[in-house]
Amino acid sequence: MLNFDFYNPTRICFGEGRIKDLDKLVPANARPLILYGGSSAERTGTLAEVKAGLGDRDALQFGGIEPNPTFETLSKAVEVVRNEGVDFLLAVGGGSVIDGTKFVAAAACYDSDPWEILTTNGAKIKSALPFGTVLTLPATGSEMNNGGVVTRQSIHAKLPFRSKLLFPQFSVLDPTKSYTLPERQVANGVVDAFVHIVEQYLTYPVNARVQDRFAEGLLQTLIEIGPDALKKPDDYDVRANLMWVASLALNGLIGAGVPQDWATHMIGHEITALYGLDHAQTLAIVLPAVLEHQREAKGKKLLQYGSRVWGINDGTEEQRISAAISKTREFFESLGVRTRLGDYQLQHDTIAPLIAQLEAHGMKKLGEHRDITPEASQQILEACL
């Protein structure tokens, strides 16, 4: 096991009806701003429920945070915060709204150009507004961690940031709030959580037995509930398990003390930034190709993954590794999330611009061995066609 620090002070308030606790969770004298996405928060009644949960407060609202939240939109929210004396943020939505809220929390307290927050991966953040979240879309885990990703539309850059100051103070996880999600978003959420887990698990063994067992348990749960998450949108237990898995997939726990490989996310970000695919669609495309490209370096863990998660115990090692990668691809496809660039009409000529963007963003040594160079990324993307 590698040395590690684990620290996660976010309070999770889990279960049906917990939005009514907001008035106790938000500091008594705070002037909150509710941040949300499109019209669905209004249409489904969640926004009204949140306002009721806040009691007599005079809460401001900022809607219109888009999927892959943009620096441009969030900068307008920062203006509202500054002009209106807002001192507490409340994100109502999925990972995009929560990531965006984290950026606003930091940018509102940032003295110079907030773009620096993204070009320095959050390293220059010295203070941030406190914030909480009401989660409606189980997927990214942003509700229980201190990181986010923001896109600058004007230059097609999608960049991550994190800071110890950006943990939500609380997150309300009410599984019933996910009942009205479109099937595509639910499927994307399952894939996103699955890939988060894999990226902290499928590297090389360091005898971190607990982390391995936890990762495997989360993957097994996603495989068990994935189909019903699509078929039975109002099955409470299915959505409750999906919501809790997605939070635990990226709250620091399974990644503590083990090597990590975020190559799939980094390559995927560039596909979204240039060609507009959903985040999870890019992951479903890139992950199988990364595993295939790294099948030797990841061999031992791929065999363990195949055996413990998929029950693959017969055949040669090569056959078992291939079967484990195939099962992964088939799982994504079974959810309706396609796994080839060609499924989105992206051909070979789309790869060179992606490599150029990876290089421009310093993503030249990806993977747990830092050996996924631009040349390797090129090979991986060619295998995604």
Place this chain on the structure above:
Amino acid sequence: MLNFDFYNPTRICFGEGRIKDLDKLVPANARPLILYGGSSAERTGTLAEVKAGLGDRDALQFGGIEPNPTFETLSKAVEVVRNEGVDFLLAVGGGSVIDGTKFVAAAACYDSDPWEILTTNGAKIKSALPFGTVLTLPATGSEMNNGGVVTRQSIHAKLPFRSKLLFPQFSVLDPTKSYTLPERQVANGVVDAFVHIVEQYLTYPVNARVQDRFAEGLLQTLIEIGPDALKKPDDYDVRANLMWVASLALNGLIGAGVPQDWATHMIGHEITALYGLDHAQTLAIVLPAVLEHQREAKGKKLLQYGSRVWGINDGTEEQRISAAISKTREFFESLGVRTRLGDYQLQHDTIAPLIAQLEAHGMKKLGEHRDITPEASQQILEACL
């Protein structure tokens, strides 16, 4: 899944050599008091290492906190805190020292008789000194939760307490600090962690798939490493996994959203208070009898436990349940921890006083169904003979 709150702000600093980080972890201007147990902290050099880790500070010391820490001893530590203007506590030891430090942290700030802290299960705690821990004995999980147990020797009472104010600010987990532990303490630690997990897992199903998988993963890990934890005291990976399992076994995570059954601990506490057995020895005696007594109510989870943790898949349901309970008993015995009252020369006449103590302490409705009455406890204890 049941509704739940999960909140755990303790920072874990894990790995060999982390004691040197103490100077950064303890607030710069604090006046700390180091609390520890017997002479082993001095003999092994851990105390000196801690003092060196604290840098130039003028740290006070309070040694002599015993296993099953007593109200009497801890009251002396409270006096030191008050007389010397101590404003930060640092526990160096295992669960007893950490539990005791939690009590001192609360009692030092308590205006009336601190005995009330124990008679009200911590409900009256309004403030507490901040504290950190350096863990030397993986077992109780106290290093990553907000509860403790203290014994009042004069009346043979061993009572639990907890408070949201009693999370350690940090805990340093250096597996090498456990190398010098006597075999008996290591075996006790494995049993204690195992029983903590079982008490949050073996109740009735509420479709909490993640919590079940995590609990099963922790149990599997203990079963895998248990023998080597005794045979190879300086195997870093074994001790690292043991230490992290023990913390995760009782940090709130696997118990969030599921029914719990602490009957084994409550009955065990009385055995320790009256007859002086080690805490884990009492658990190894009581747990198999509780599972047997509740085999119908716990049937579904016992079958799941048998299958997933022990690989028991053949035979009738009754046979599989019996096999799962037998495996549990055999595991404890394999570690050298005996599982019968008779192994400690405690005969039938020792039971009536235990029941009287359970009644005196209000432990009349134990178990996840609150149906373990004093009569049921009597039956359970008779089955422990």
